Amino acid sequence: MRKIQLYTGLALIALVIAAGLVSLVWTPFDPIRVTADRLLDPGWPHLLGTDAMGIDIISRLLIGARYCLIVGIISVSLAAIAGVPMGVLAGLSGARSGWVDEVVMRVNDVVYAFPALLLAMLLAAVAGASTVTAMVAIGVATIPAFARVARAATLEVAASDFVLAARAAGTTKWSIAVRHVFPNIAPVVGVQASVGFAMAILAEAALSYLGLGTPRGTPTWGGMLRDAQDVWYTQPVQALWPGLAIALAVLGFNLLGDGLRDVLDPRLREVR
Amino acid sequence: MAAAARKLGVFALSLLLASVLIFAVLNALPGSVAHTILGVDATPEAVAALEARLGLDRPWPVRYVEWMAGMLTGDFGTSPLNGHSVLELIGPGIPVTAWLVGLGIIGSILIALPLGMVAALRRRSWEGVAISAAAELGMAVPVFWGGIILALVFAIELRWLPPNGYVPFTTDAGEWLRHMVLPVGTLALVQAAVLTRYVRSAFIEVLTQDYYRTARALGWTPLRALFRHGVRNAAMSLVTVVGLQLSASLVGAIVVERVFNLHGLGSILIDNVFQRDIAVVQATVMLLVLAVLVINLVVDLSYGLIDPRQRGRR
Numbered sequence: 001m002r003k004i005q006l007y008t009g010l011a012l013i014a015l016v017i018a019a020g021l022v023s024l025v026w027t028p029f030d031p032i033r034v035t036a037d038r039l040l041d042p043g044w045p046h047l048l049g050t051d052a053m054g055i056d057i058i059s060r061l062l063i064g065a066r067y068c069l070i071v072g073i074i075s076v077s078l079a080a081i082a083g084v085p086m087g088v089l090a091g092l093s094g095a096r097s098g099w100v101d102e103v104v105m106r107v108n109d110v111v112y113a114f115p116a117l118l119l120a121m122l123l124a125a126v127a128g129a130s131t132v133t134a135m136v137a138i139g140v141a142t143i144p145a146f147a148r149v150a151r152a153a154t155l156e157v158a159a160s161d162f163v164l165a166a167r168a169a170g171t172t173k174w175s176i177a178v179r180h181v182f183p184n185i186a187p188v189v190g191v192q193a194s195v196g197f198a199m200a201i202l203a204e205a206a207l208s209y210l211g212l213g214t215p216r217g218t219p220t221w222g223g224m225l226r227d228a229q230d231v232w233y234t235q236p237v238q239a240l241w242p243g244l245a246i247a248l249a250v251l252g253f254n255l256l257g258d259g260l261r262d263v264l265d266p267r268l269r270e271v272r
Numbered sequence: 273m274a275a276a277a278r279k280l281g282v283f284a285l286s287l288l289l290a291s292v293l294i295f296a297v298l299n300a301l302p303g304s305v306a307h308t309i310l311g312v313d314a315t316p317e318a319v320a321a322l323e324a325r326l327g328l329d330r331p332w333p334v335r336y337v338e339w340m341a342g343m344l345t346g347d348f349g350t351s352p353l354n355g356h357s358v359l360e361l362i363g364p365g366i367p368v369t370a371w372l373v374g375l376g377i378i379g380s381i382l383i384a385l386p387l388g389m390v391a392a393l394r395r396r397s398w399e400g401v402a403i404s405a406a407a408e409l410g411m412a413v414p415v416f417w418g419g420i421i422l423a424l425v426f427a428i429e430l431r432w433l434p435p436n437g438y439v440p441f442t443t444d445a446g447e448w449l450r451h452m453v454l455p456v457g458t459l460a461l462v463q464a465a466v467l468t469r470y471v472r473s474a475f476i477e478v479l480t481q482d483y484y485r486t487a488r489a490l491g492w493t494p495l496r497a498l499f500r501h502g503v504r505n506a507a508m509s510l511v512t513v514v515g516l517q518l519s520a521s522l523v524g525a526i527v528v529e530r531v532f533n534l535h536g537l538g539s540i541l542i543d544n545v546f547q548r549d550i551a552v553v554q555a556t557v558m559l560l561v562l563a564v565l566v567i568n569l570v571v572d573l574s575y576g577l578i579d580p581r582q583r584g585r586r
Contacts, residue, residue, distance in 0.1 A: 106285070106286070107289070109282075114561060115520075115564075118557055121553065121557065125544075125545045126297065126550075129545075198412070202414050206416060209416050209527070209530075210530055211546070212542070212545065222416075228420070232423070232424060233428060236424050239417070243414065243420065246414050246417065247412040250411070251408070251411075251412035254412060255408070
């Protein structure tokens with residue numbers, strides 16, 4: 001019964017991935033080219049109608065799935081690759097040389113004060129808004145979350161008997177990290193990655209809605225909502241679909257995160 | 273006392289690091305201010321002359337110290353694009369954003385506290401499950417979509433409220449309120465979804481404690497036991513969450529201002545990002561980061577006030 005979260009999450013994510021993959025080879029209509037069929041109501045052959053540029057909305061939604069996944073994968077990977085080793089380093093050195101822990105975590109606190117949106121604005125102000133600046137901003141802003149989670153998990157592993165035994169046997173700190181710490185903190189990092197993916201999708205959507213991420217014209221869900229707002233007096237339904245797509249994708253990754261937490265770490269399971 | 277001093281020290285250090293980071297990103301990366309003003313086909317001589325006039329040809333440590341010294345004395349600099357003082361440009365936005373964030377967080381607490389308590393107390397029955405499910409769904413709603421939907425329903429279909437714009441409180445309090453309902457409501461509802469989950473787990477935590485069981489064994493009703501013992505104990509974790517929520521609201525407000533066309537700090541910031549007005553962006557981001565850090569500091573210091581056990585701890 002508890003696994004229902006996990007499976008619902010996986011199903012929603014599979015739907016988004018399928019949409020993204022399909023868009024690579026096929027969309028019902030051209031997702032970029034402007035046509036004269038502007039603002040058609042939902043019907044045949046445009047099932048969800050067309051936007052102010054005469055472009056089929058389903059086609060744009062499919063392409064949007066691709067951008068949402070790419071930004072999510074790259075920014076979460078960036079954050080995990082930078083954040084997890086930082087957290088492990090801080091956690092392992094915490095007991096013996098406190099200053100490494102202190103420095104790493106204080107730097108993380110400072111980055112933590114910069115939400116992805118503010119970082120994206122700083123980057124957009126100097127380099128111009130693009131998908132790349134959005135990914136870098138979201139990735140960097142997510143590093144502290146991974147570092148904190150990895151540090152807390154490392155402290156727990158480092159206090160365990162098997163690490164004590166390994167240390168007594170003369171194993172170096174490096175191989176303790178690789179052989180004992182990383183495998184044991186992987187589940188926690190996995191949960192964080194899933195939740196971080198949901199946050200990344202929300203951040204990406206907000207950035208493209210504000211025009212601070214992937215430029216307008218490229219079909220992204222956030223950008224489509226911006227376009228829909230321009231025609232909300234005449235075509236209010238257009239504001240439904242992209243928002244629904246974002247919400248389902250975010251829900252999918254949040255549910256996956258909750259489900260994984262339950263399956264991987266029964267101690268964290270909520271009292272029922 | 274030593275603990276409070278240490279927290280203040282960390283706060284000052286974080287502020288310093290943040291200012292270096294903002295300055296470095298805005299001044300070290302390519303994309304010169306002079307080029308932006310003069311256009312891409314400006315001659316190198318013209319660019320050099322303008323940079324000299326704006327003082328941009330001097331080494332960056334000098335400019336950084338000047339910027340910091342200016343901010344400490346209340347001088348936020350001058351926009352190189354239009355010559356206005358930065359404070360004049362961003363000043364009018366501060367009350368808009370402050371109202372939005374302040375009322376938004378109060379609204380979200382008013383929604384989340386009762387819902388979260390009910391969800392905790394009745395977690396095994398349909399009310400509790402329904403609230404948890406609604407919160408899970410609410411967490412997935414992007415704040416700008418929430419705003420668009422509320423505006424579609426209450427402003428465009430029902431025409432009860434204006435879909436955008438802002439009227440200062442001092443001009444017309446009634447109109448101010450009418451214009452604030454939708455933006456504040458959007459922010460409050462979206463934040464309440466996250467907050468409800470935390471309130472629920474904080475109170476579930478209380479429900480498993482011995483003191484709660486003892487109180488119940490004495491014949492107290494669940495609500496009385498929860499209010500007399502639970503609230504103060506749950507407050508510890510809730511203060512942390514509300515602090516995080518305040519920072520998140522600040523970001524949410526930037527987006528909501530855009531949806532409802534309010535001229536707050538967020539709108540001003542975005543406009544100036546597009547115009548590449550580095551001086552305004554630099555000052556506004558610094559102001560927002562300062563707000564986030566102050567919130568964190570207040571949360572940190574308040575632990576000792578709520579929970580005597582935390583006093584003197586690091």
